[in-house]
Amino acid sequence: MAQEKSSGECRPRGRPQLRSDEETKQIVFDAARHAFAVDGYAATSTEELARRAGISTKTLYRLFPGKAALFEGMVADRLTRLLSDVNLKATDDLDIEKGLRAALLACADLALDPEVVALQRIILQESAEFPELAATFYENGIARTAAALAGWLRVQVGRKRIAVDDAEEAAGILIGMIASAPQRAAIFGSVPLPSRKQIERRVSICAALFLDGCRVTSK
Structure with a gap:
């Protein structure tokens, strides 16, 4: 008879916990910043952005209607984070x-x-x-x-x-x-x-x- 495993050795099965949309957006923003900086905006396709972010193009389009919306979201997110400081x-x-x-130094840090x-x-x-x-x-x-x-x-x-x-x-x-x-x-x-x-x-x-x-x- 096979020896029973102790309860401490048992591991739950099932799908891994999914990322939230907000977490996925941050990953996409990071990938987009690097891709746009290296290849330029026009030369970077949505398929390439999805590949760099490790998601499907379907997921990318669900989060962003198009590349322009992605760029707008990326800029707004980054500048909002910087402006918060x-x-x-x-x-x-x-x-x-x-x-x-002090006020000018804060503005210079952003600009x-x-x-x-x-x-x-x-x-x-x-x-x-x-x-x-x-x-x-x-x-x-x-x-x-x-x-x-x-x-x-x-x-x-x-x-x-x-x-x-x-x-x-x-x-x-x-x-x-x-x-x-x-x-x-x-x-x-x-x-x-x-x-x-x-x-x-x-x-x-x-x-x-x-x-x-x-x-x-x-x-």
Whole structure:
């Protein structure tokens, strides 16, 4: 007679536990980021994306109606995660220069994040054929970052720390000062993104220029 196995040796049979749709989406987003960065948006097929993610094309189309929707979801997901780390809270115990430097540093961390710059490269390569990619990136990243900084500036105006007529315009100018030149150098000139120390120095200069200007006044 065969010896009975102890209860500790018995293992439940059946299908393995399935991933949730949200977990599967994250896997697809990771696969898509790498595929788009290497092969480009146009050259990457939905079949290739499904293969890289280890799922069927049927599952991919169930989660995303098409490649454009997948790209939009990928950009929105990544930028939402990065924006959640952007702390632009206005605290009473900070003077305006320290507070502005902290706010600008948070924006710079997002604008100069390697993955964000990589997304910009993809969009520039594909924007002529797929203009909706640029609109997606603008709405989910650039516009949301500028809106967050504009809100921070309005709080400072309300506390009479600064005088700004148009917070949205000022926010756009500030983000351009801290990020545009390093982004262009990285994308068009293959220059490495600035180090943390270099970003902090640039932020300090931008904050001082915004608050004090650089005009020499006659005595």
